[in-house]
Amino acid sequence: MKLENRFRLQVGLVMLCLLGGFVWFVQAFGLDYQFALSKLPLLAGLELSPEGFIQGIPLTLLLCLLSTVLAVAIGMLSALGRLSSNPLLYGLATFYNSFFKGTPLLVQILLIYLGLPQLGVVPTAIPSGVAALALCYGAYLSEVFRSAILSIHRGQWDAGKALGLRPHAIMRHIILPQAMKVAVPPTFSMFISMLKDSSLVSVMGLWELMFLAQSYGRSAYRYMEMLLTAAILYWLLSIVLELFQHRLEQKLSVSARR
């Protein structure tokens, strides 16, 4: 117990030193912090946009939340498709995976936003952004899920069969609960990555966190101030996600020990 406390203290000191280094680096820029502070409530989304819609952090979170739910569903389906012996499902999943992992997210956003209107469907910015983020991250998550499923020992399948369970029951009740535990850390890394990539949707004129930071910065010639503020806000949001991940991991490991 004493050893553990000492370790914690040392880790805390190391992190404090690094944070100090970062603060020193940033203060060397000689920035106008008063300006950044005055824009903080706007970035945090305490005010609505001129159109009366949410802006800043709430919009970023809304986009990420919708995209995450969709991406997890798409990723799961695609992972199952990639593990399937049905040529149609396997082909679909593999092509989808390859395309959305292999092309830039910005291009995917613009393909949906600018491409679909040429076919007569005119999606607005939020559905286009959510669709692009969900499709892109669904492809990455599908690989996370697939490897998590494959990491479960074959013996688990054999045991399930010996109990007379059907394959989909084995998958649902034996394999997936165990695979979930393996998948949690990389899945949360994806969520954090998506949080930041969601700034790409600003090309469609969505007033999310990064868009506002850049706009205020350029409009008042205080660019670095605003970029730095946005960086800190993204960092704080990702720390919240990390804490959530930590708790989820603990919960899952407790249930596995039982």
Added chain:
Amino acid sequence: MFQRQTKITNTIAALALLAASHSHAGATLDHVQKSGVLRGVLLESYPPFSFLNSKNQLDGFDVDVAKAVAKKLGVKLKLDTPSWEVIAAGKWGARWDICICSMTPNKERAQVLDFPAFYYNSPAVLIANVADKKTSSIKSLEGKKIAVQQGSSYESYLQKKLTIEAPNAVQPAYPFNKVVIAPYDNEELAFQDLALGAGKRVDAVISNLVTANERISKTGKFRIVGSPLYQEPNWVAVDKGDAQWNARVKQVISELKKDGTLSAISKKWIGSDITN
């Protein structure tokens, strides 16, 4: 099999019809009149033409002109702020009706957008770091690095292939030999680099007189070199293919010019009348 094929063919035909139907003549004008809303696009960080003011509202010269146009049409104004590339790519797919966004018609843009009305002039200028006493003209920058916004008319100018696609436009001359073009994704970064000092990352930036003056007065880090490079007319842009809408926009702008609205807006934001 056959049935499926006809289904696919039908679907494609239907999609093509849909695509065609939303761009018929008068469609934009119809939409504006029926919905009672003018949907404009402009930039959100291009002071003093359009920017986010301290009250979180879009404000500036272009915004005021857009408001005046909507008022003249008797409709409400709704503004969107997609990126410049999205605006300039055209094919708006009935999303927006008008772009009062400081656009200079050039050959490439005229292929995807229509330019029904001229509304202001702001010449292109060369900008140097305020501490740089050597740069005296664009000719003196031979072999040096000049920064421009990627995809801007200034980039075409440095490539010596800018053709201003407007009636009575004076085509630019190119009094320089070889310069290195540094295209920037955003002009802000170009100016950040110029602020480091001449020759550090870039030697000069090309932008327009009005935005440059605004930046110089707010930051004090730059100076304008010599006289303007060329005249740059800015036109109202609309999606291609609705002649009736073009005519209406042209009429509205000329009325705003006649009744003094445009010059009043110009004096408010720029201090002089640049709308002639």
